[in-house]
Amino acid sequence: MEMKVEIVAREIIKPSSPTPNQFRIYKHCSRDQFSPHHYTPVVFFYVNPTSDVNHEEMVSIRSQRLKETLSETLTRFYPLAGRLRDNLFIDCNDEDVEYLEARVTDCRLSDILEQPKAEEMYRLFEPDPEDFNNNPLLFVQLDFFPCGGMALCVRMSHKIANGVAYAAFVKAWSDIALGSSETCPRFHCCLVSLPTERGLPGVVNDIHADDQEECHKKVCDQRIASCYPPGQSDQHGRAATYPRGGCHCGTLEMRRAVNIRTRLEPPLPKYSFGNITGLLWAMIEDCGAETDLPGLVCQLRKGVQQSTDNNFTVEKTKLLRLKGDAVKVYRHSSWCRFGLHELDFWWGKPTYTTAVLFGAPIGIGLLDTRDGDGIEVWMTLLKEDMALFESDPELLAFALPNPSALEN
Template identity: 75%
Template sequence: MEMKVEIVAREIIKPSSPTPNQFRIYKLCSRDQFSPHHYIPVVFFYVNSTCDVNHEEMVSIRSHRLKETLSETLTRFYPLAGRLRDNLFIDCNDEGVDYLEARVTDCRLSDILEQPKVEEMYRLFEPDPEDFNNNPLLFVQLNLFPCGGMALSVRMSHKIADGVAYAAFVKAWSDIALGSSETIVPDFIAASSRFPPREDCPVLSMTFMQMTKKNVTKRFVINASQVATLKAKATSTGVQQPTRVEAVTAALLKCAVTASRSYALRLETSVSSPKAYALTGAVNMRTRLEPPLPEYSFGNLTGLLWAMIEDDGAETNLPGLVCQLRKGLQQSTDNNFIAEKTKLLRLEGDAVKVYRHSSWCRFGLYELDFGWGKPTYTTGVLFGNPIGIGLMDTRDGDGIEVWMTLLKEDMALFESDQELLAFASPNPSALEN
């Protein structure tokens, strides 16, 4: 039976204290201005571990706590309660954020977690709004299951926040809900001071929700043991201590390129295959800049990760790819390097097949406790994204969950690659890892 989700309540949550007039205008930084108009969606699943059969009362208490503490958190993160104005600034007018409650029927929480599918996750929040200037910058939806389990989706506008800023907000919300005295204090000045907004910046309508019908997104999990094995295989004199993200990314990219090349060989000779492959992604540059920015600087403060594979097969060994990634990481804040690679992509067009990369590892998203325990499962929802690699921690913090998006024809070859299956498990139960 297909899962049904019905919105049963909707309200606006405003900051618990009004934003002072001197903070009414929050300037976007130049990197915000060029960020896409879409929302960063993460869903947090909480299994009901109580024996209380009165789910309605329990859910009512928990929902009230979420709304009350969300209001308190918005006082600290006041730009999120405002509205975007002309791709230049946020009017911090305390209009608030959307808070929705939904009832899920014909499905148990355990049914979703047994084999998570991106299409089902996508039903746990509403589609992105079309009018970005007049809609909230944050949407929260509490999905309630008949068993008393809950799925909390939190979507934040990418126009004003990257993954680090997102993680800071949800951590602060959780800290406030637990009554912690060590709550995050965000910095709303550093980003626009270092990267002032451009008055002539065009109002972009770019989103990542494109090519959905041609793309397929599938989940894989790499456990801690296999991550360690990949790190050992990726070690070289060039990179003697690869990180787990570097090793896993390189291994996945290697398999993706192999699948693409294999499919190209099956095509008629009149259809040309890519001349090269590139991996691009965002890198947190708060600590990489000189001088560094505060840890909790709010905004899109990312550099460009870049790795290139020419189509002669020379760089597709694991250590070589890791060296490419490490070099790209070191150059990620070099504006000249970024401009050069961006220009290259424009000139080469379809001759270069580009994979997007996003890592949310070590963001602490499994620590989100509002008073009834940490989430059983947490995942970002990458449905419809461009082809690429999305990484998140597993619940134990040592493994890596992968959401891989490829063209349909490439995915068929990728998911049957024995080299991939030697280290990655296709969509195992989220109740176990």
């Protein structure tokens, strides 16, 4: 049967205390302005360990706890309860965030976790709104399954936060749910290093799902880090090349986001809020020729210093927009070491956690495995490229394609 998700409750959640007037305007830094108009969804899955409880009562108690602690957390992360204004600032008017409850039928939680697929994950929450200026910056949806299992989806606008800031928010929420208050965000501190740029339009995602293959998960264990002795970069290079018969030739670009909080002068606090991210670029002008991995890595390393240069990033982004479809972009994003598997909202750590954005643009997404011994890799590629990738013998020697989320 096909999984059905029915919204059964929709509420608004406001901060537990009003935001002072002096904090009403939260200005975007330039990196916020260049961030795409989409919501970053992370889903936390909880398998019900026992059948000796009333499932509906359990869900009701947990949901109420989530709503109460979310309200407290919004008092600290007050911009999230506001509204975007013309890609320049957030009006911190305490309007609300949206909290939904949904009932999942014709599907068990174990069916999803046995072999996670991006298209199934996307059905666990509502689509992004089209009007970004008049909708909440944060959506929370609690899905409950007949077996008593739950999926908690937390979606935050990328216009206000990157992965580091997202992780700070959910960690603070978890702390408050457990009666602690260790995580304290810092706002406005990035505007000196990354000032607001007038007249910059927001970026709209260039996602074209029709010509993409579905996401495939790969889990690599630690052997991959030790399989090549130091200095044998030529073997690394061979592992990164293969016949390009199916590739769309032209200019390819690998783009990686990197946290630059500690690289700025002066360095910014750990929990500085916003898109304080540098973009590293590596270009391949002729994708019909073989390019070794060390060459790509060298290009990325050269971009580390440039990533903190605000003028460079602004001009580079403008140039890429002008090139448009002439450049095929492969994005690389890592959510490793964010501690998402460790979050406890009062009833224990999640059985499985995944950042669902990895199923959208062409590229690579990385996340720690739950046991900490491996890396979960989500790939989204064109169909012909995916076929080449999945059949690579060296990859298959160290990675397990599409494994069960119940086993790592």
